[in-house]
Amino acid sequence: xxxxxxxxxxxxxxxxxxxxxxxxxxxxxxxxxxxxxxxxxxxxxxxxxxxxxxxxxxxxxxxxxxxxxxxxxxxxxxxxxxxxxxxxxxxxxxxxxxxxxxxxxxxxxxxxxxxxxxxxxxxxxxxxxxxxxxxxxxxxxxxxxxxxxxxxxxxxxxxxxxxxxxxxxxxxxxxxxxxxxxxxxxxxxxxxxxxxxxxxxxxxxxxxxxxxxxxxxxxxxxxxxxxxxxxxxxxxxxxxxxxxxxxxxx
Amino acid sequence: xxxxxxxxxxxxxxxxxxxxxxxxxxxxxxxxxxxxxxxxxxxxxxxxxxxxxxxxxxxxxxxxxxxxxxxxxxxxxxxxxxxxxxxxxxxxxxxxxxxxxxxxxxxxxxxxxxxxxxxxxxxxxxxxxxxxxxxxxxxxxxxxxxxxxxxxxxxxxxxxxxxxxxxxxxxxxxxxxxxxxxxxxxxxxxxxxxxxxxxxxxxxxxxxxxxxxxxxxxxxxxxxxxxxxxxxxxxxxxxxxxxxxxxxxxxxxxxxxxxxxxxxxxxxxxxxxxxxxxxxxxxxxxxxxxxxxxxxxxxxxxxxxxxxxxxxxxxx
Amino acid sequence: xxxxxxxxxxxxxxxxxxxxxxxxxxxxxxxxxxxxxxxxxxxxxxxxxxxxxxxxxxxxxxxxxxxxxxxxxxxxxxxxxxxxxxxxxxxxxxxxxxxxxxxxxxxxxxxxxxxxxxxxxxxxxxxxxxxxxxxxxxxxxxxxxxxxxxxxxxxxxxxxxxxxxxxxxxxxxxxxxxxxxxxxxxxxxxxxxxxxxxxxxxxxxxxxxxxxxxxxxxxxxxxxxxxxxxxxxxxxxxxxxxxxxxxxxxx
Numbered sequence: 001x002x003x004x005x006x007x008x009x010x011x012x013x014x015x016x017x018x019x020x021x022x023x024x025x026x027x028x029x030x031x032x033x034x035x036x037x038x039x040x041x042x043x044x045x046x047x048x049x050x051x052x053x054x055x056x057x058x059x060x061x062x063x064x065x066x067x068x069x070x071x072x073x074x075x076x077x078x079x080x081x082x083x084x085x086x087x088x089x090x091x092x093x094x095x096x097x098x099x100x101x102x103x104x105x106x107x108x109x110x111x112x113x114x115x116x117x118x119x120x121x122x123x124x125x126x127x128x129x130x131x132x133x134x135x136x137x138x139x140x141x142x143x144x145x146x147x148x149x150x151x152x153x154x155x156x157x158x159x160x161x162x163x164x165x166x167x168x169x170x171x172x173x174x175x176x177x178x179x180x181x182x183x184x185x186x187x188x189x190x191x192x193x194x195x196x197x198x199x200x201x202x203x204x205x206x207x208x209x210x211x212x213x214x215x216x217x218x219x220x221x222x223x224x225x226x227x228x229x230x231x232x233x234x235x236x237x238x239x240x241x242x243x244x245x246x247x248x249x250x
Numbered sequence: 251x252x253x254x255x256x257x258x259x260x261x262x263x264x265x266x267x268x269x270x271x272x273x274x275x276x277x278x279x280x281x282x283x284x285x286x287x288x289x290x291x292x293x294x295x296x297x298x299x300x301x302x303x304x305x306x307x308x309x310x311x312x313x314x315x316x317x318x319x320x321x322x323x324x325x326x327x328x329x330x331x332x333x334x335x336x337x338x339x340x341x342x343x344x345x346x347x348x349x350x351x352x353x354x355x356x357x358x359x360x361x362x363x364x365x366x367x368x369x370x371x372x373x374x375x376x377x378x379x380x381x382x383x384x385x386x387x388x389x390x391x392x393x394x395x396x397x398x399x400x401x402x403x404x405x406x407x408x409x410x411x412x413x414x415x416x417x418x419x420x421x422x423x424x425x426x427x428x429x430x431x432x433x434x435x436x437x438x439x440x441x442x443x444x445x446x447x448x449x450x451x452x453x454x455x456x457x458x459x460x461x462x463x464x465x466x467x468x469x470x471x472x473x474x475x476x477x478x479x480x481x482x483x484x485x486x487x488x489x490x491x492x493x494x495x496x497x498x499x500x501x502x503x504x505x506x507x508x509x510x511x512x513x514x515x516x517x518x519x520x521x522x523x524x525x526x527x528x529x530x531x532x533x534x535x536x537x538x539x540x541x542x543x544x545x546x547x548x549x550x551x552x553x554x555x556x557x558x559x560x561x562x563x564x565x566x
Numbered sequence: 567x568x569x570x571x572x573x574x575x576x577x578x579x580x581x582x583x584x585x586x587x588x589x590x591x592x593x594x595x596x597x598x599x600x601x602x603x604x605x606x607x608x609x610x611x612x613x614x615x616x617x618x619x620x621x622x623x624x625x626x627x628x629x630x631x632x633x634x635x636x637x638x639x640x641x642x643x644x645x646x647x648x649x650x651x652x653x654x655x656x657x658x659x660x661x662x663x664x665x666x667x668x669x670x671x672x673x674x675x676x677x678x679x680x681x682x683x684x685x686x687x688x689x690x691x692x693x694x695x696x697x698x699x700x701x702x703x704x705x706x707x708x709x710x711x712x713x714x715x716x717x718x719x720x721x722x723x724x725x726x727x728x729x730x731x732x733x734x735x736x737x738x739x740x741x742x743x744x745x746x747x748x749x750x751x752x753x754x755x756x757x758x759x760x761x762x763x764x765x766x767x768x769x770x771x772x773x774x775x776x777x778x779x780x781x782x783x784x785x786x787x788x789x790x791x792x793x794x795x796x797x798x799x800x801x802x803x804x805x806x807x808x809x810x811x812x813x814x815x816x817x
Contacts, residue, residue: 057718080722087719091737091816101723104733132816152723314781321594321783334781341783343594377767383615383781403617406769408684409777423684423767540616541782 001033001068001188003054003156008063009213010049022213023049026063029207029216031156031188038191038199040246041209047192050214051158054190055081067155080154084161086141088133094144095120095129101152119147122181139170146178150187159191163198172230175201179226196246200239201230208242210249217249274467274474275307277316278329281412281504283431283514284353284459285329287485289503290496296484300477311411312381320344326467327478331386332460336532339554340542345465348524349479349559352459356518357387357449358434359394361426362419363442370398370447376425379410379418384541386458387428393535394452419443430458432506432514439510448517455519457528479522479559486520522564524557597786602793605786609794614779614787618770624798626770627758630686634693635754642701642750643743647735649702650709663702671696671757685767689758696757697750704749708742709735741817744810748803755799772798 008027014020023046031037039047052058054065054072056079065072072078088097095116102112120129123143133141142162149157163171175198182189193199199206199222206220220242224234274297278285291297297304307325310316313334319325321344328335329352338344359378361367367376373395380388392402410418415427416437426446427433437443449456461482468475489496493515500511529551536542544550579599585591586598593601613619649656671692682688712735720734762773772795779787 055722057721081719083715083719085715087713087715089716089719089734089737091740091814100720100733104720104723104725104729134816148723312781314783317783318780334783337781338783343783343785383778384783385781406767408767408769409774409781410684414679418684421683423679540612 001155002066003031003188003190004064004066004069005029005050005054006064006066008050008053008065009061010046010053010058011061024053024060025213025215027214027216029219031190033188034186035204036182036189036191036202037205037207038193038203039207039209040193040196040199040242041214042211042246042249043194045209045212046214047194047209048160051081051160051190051192054156055079055158057081078155080149080152080157082142082145082149082157082159082162084164086133086138086145088141088144088148090133093130093132094125094136097133097144098147098151100148105152115151116147119151123147124177137170138166139174142166142174143177146181150181150185155188157187157189159189161193162191164193164195171198176227178202183226196239196242197230200235200242201228206238206242208245208249218245273303273305274326274471274478275324276304276327276329276478277306277308277310277319277325279313279316279331279430279459280309280311281432281506282459283500283504283511283518284356285503286489286496286500286515286518287352287482287520288329289499290488291481291485293499293502294485294488296481296488297478299484300480302474302477302481304478311413313385314338314382317344317346320346320462320464323464326464326471327475328462329459330462332457332529333384333386333389333532333536334382335460335462336529336554337384337536337541340533340536340544340550346462347465347468347553348460348462348555349468349475350461350482350522351457351524351560352461352482352520352522354455354457354519354521354525354528355448355450356458356514357390357428357430358517359391359426359428359446360419360434360437360443361446362422363438363444365425365444367425367446370394371400373426374400374404375406377406377408377423378426378428379408379415379424380428381412381430382409384536384539386456387430389532389535389539390449390452390456391428392539394447397452416440416442431517432500432504432510435514435517436506436510439507439513450517455525455528457525457532460524476559476563480563483522483560483563486522489520522560524555524560526551526555526557529555594785597789601786602789605784605788606790606793608784609775609787609790614775614784614791615782618775620775620794622770623772623775624794626766626768627762627772628798630689630762630771631693631751631754631758633686634690634758635697635751637690638694638697638750638754639701639747642698642746643705646702646705646743646746647709647731647739650706650739651731651735656706663699667699667703669695671753672760675761683767689761689766689771692761693754693758697754700749700753701743701746704742704746705739708739708746711742712738741814744806744814748806748810751802751806752799755795755802759795 005027008024010024012021012023027050041047049058053060067078089100098119099112099116102115120126125140125143128136128140163174179202191202204223206222208217210217220238222238228235278288308319313331316328316330317334317338320328321338335346335348339346367373378391380391382388395402395405412429412433415429415433418424419427419437420442434445438445461479463475497508497511501508504511530547533544533547533550537544583599586593609620649659674692674695678688678691682691716734716738717730720730725733759773762771763777766774772791776788776791779791
């Protein structure tokens with residue numbers, strides 16, 4: 001499995017007398033199967049737009065996205081997206097949120113309930129399966145959101161600053177949790193963050209984007225063995241490099 | 251000298267009081283040809299000629315509404331059906347005194363011209379409308395039913411305002427209406443309705459509309475009340491002697507054509523003389539219908555009606 | 567049921583009775599609480615007009631409201647969901663509704679009678695008009711207030727248009743729909759009583775009852791009737807709120 005971006009560009013046309021906004025400029029990259037790739041860049045540079053194009057929520061102005069060499073057709077069951085704001089359906093319980101995708105697919109009630117309960121166990125949500133999102137903490141909500149995405153077994157998992165609205169302790173815990181899940185499953189993950197520490201801790205590769213219109217400035221191989229020491233020397237080195245490039249790109 | 255005359259003037263002014271300068275508030279029922287004496291008196295200035303200034307304080311769709319205005323203290327004099335007036339006084343919501351009759355008879359039960367209904371018994375299980383509960387028409391209708399030994403609850407009796415009755419009959423929403431003239435006459439001249447029974451067929455010489463005054467007004471402004479009654483008697487005389495002119499006044503105030511008004515007036519008997527016996531029958535009937543409860547009929551009627559007013563005026 | 571809830575109404579009633587007994591308030595203008603209670607007894611036992619008892623008046627009024635309201639809800643909710651969902655549809659229909667909406671339901675009475683006659687159909691039509699717009703507008707607003715991100719999340723889970731309509735729009739709009747329904751029934755109930763003033767074929771109805779009490783000059787029965795209407799309105803609202811809180815556990 002490989003995911004290719006071929007010269008992806010995006011321009012938002014201005015409305016009326018407004019100016020057009022060039023957001024992405026010829027992004028070209030290949031992500032291999034099972035890799036954990038992070039994208040970092042200045043605020044507003046277009047990281048989210050890139051994810052949305054891959055997820056099918058936006059259309060590229062130019063360029064293509066290829067999955068295994070074929071044009072990516074949206075609506076097919078390949079791409080998952082985890083939002084920063086969780087986007088849980090408030091009227092659905094934990095269980096119902098997680099099984100939403102299966103329900104839409106038409107899986108029968110018993111089967112999808114069983115599957116969802118497995119995920120609830122794995123994601124440490126036991127006891128909360130019949131609670132509503134308003135009763136859950138931020139960390140729990142995000143776990144529900146990730147479970148909801150992963151239960152569909154997407155070819156690629158997109159994550160848009162998923163831990164951005166959490167406090168640092170919860171965030172660290174969730175990072176470790178995510179690595180644990182990923183280790184067992186081997187999903188291909190494309191992870192957007194503005195937090196360099198996070199990128200360094202998590203990823204195999206780090207892509208640094210420039211300011212708008214975003215180009216790939218540099219990519220880093222961050223393939224340190226896991227579990228990583230956040231404050232360790234190797235991490236610090238990589239972090240330093242990334243920050244250097246980032247500050248120039250800003 | 252100047253000081254004294256000023257004092258005298260002030261005293262006179264105070265004695266007569268600001269209320270003396272205010273016009274008498276008079277009300278009548280909309281398009282009800284029974285009220286013709288009121289309209290004639292207004293048109294010909296008969297009240298003014300007796301030294302009484304009047305203003306029309308209300309035109310009402312039916313008697314109960316007019317009685318509510320009395321209850322609110324908004325009227326001094328009203329031309330109204332004796333049944334709603336009796337009900338209001340018996341239920342103690344308004345304090346009025348009846349000084350003169352306005353008319354007897356003058357209502358009718360009307361059905362569709364080419365309909366199947368030929369007699370009152372055929373109204374069982376049909377829909378009939380009256381202008382209001384405890385109106386003269388309501389009482390008459392129930393009386394008619396009882397005459398034929400029909401319990402009133404076997405007919406669907408509804409309330410509809412007279413202006414809406416003809417339309418409702420035309421579109422078969424209702425099977426019969428009971429209204430004051432000129433509505434029955436109009437239904438006939440339109441070729442749409444047929445009189446099933448005129449009110450005189452149900453109860454000959456039955457009292458209908460009366461001239462009622464607010465009790466307080468009568469106490470404080472007796473002379474003005476007398477003046478109003480005098481104007482009223484003059485108007486009835488005028489109607490008798492100048493029928494064509496009276497018809498014209500009727501056309502003006504009802505908005506209906508001359509043919510209908512002529513026909514309507516044929517069914518109405520204008521007279522100023524009160525019928526105490528008729529009133530006692532009303533009290534009896536309204537009590538039987540459970541609209542009112544009166545402990546002593548004689549005392550009630552004595553307080554309610556003052557036939558001596560008209561007798562005194564006619565004597566002169 | 568706390569004690570404080572009753573303190574003010576109770577004092578009002580006591581003061582009122584005091585004023586009435588002293589004839590500071592004349593009884594023909596405002597009957598005393600005691601007279602109203604007696605009037606209520608008459609409504610129950612004797613009936614207004616005599617022979618037409620209170621419980622039948624209540625049943626007929628409730629039936630008229632139920633009919634008009636049910637039709638309003640059945641039309642307004644799906645229409646509101648569609649209009650909220652489809653901006654072009656909303657644009658096209660909005661101006662029509664915005665012109666009709668401000669017309670008070672009671673102004674429709676003459677037309678209603680022409681179209682439907684004097685009877686339950688025209689009464690139900692008036693109720694329908696009163697209830698329809700609050701339900702419609704609140705449904706539309708319920709849909710529009712759903713965070714777009716929820717729709718996008720559903721899309722990423724491969725929801726088709728039908729799925730989005732049934733699994734996102736409808737449940738997401740439910741709280742607003744309930745708000746609209748409560749407002750709608752409130753207006754519908756108020757409108758019914760006034761609509762009955764114009765004529766009621768069956769001879770039963772709370773508005774008709776009050777008008778008749780006015781005709782036969784019984785202000786005590788008028789006020790007792792008004793209280794009945796108010797209490798029923800309150801009970802209906804409480805009923806709806808209870809259904810709402812049982813249905814929407816997630817807020």
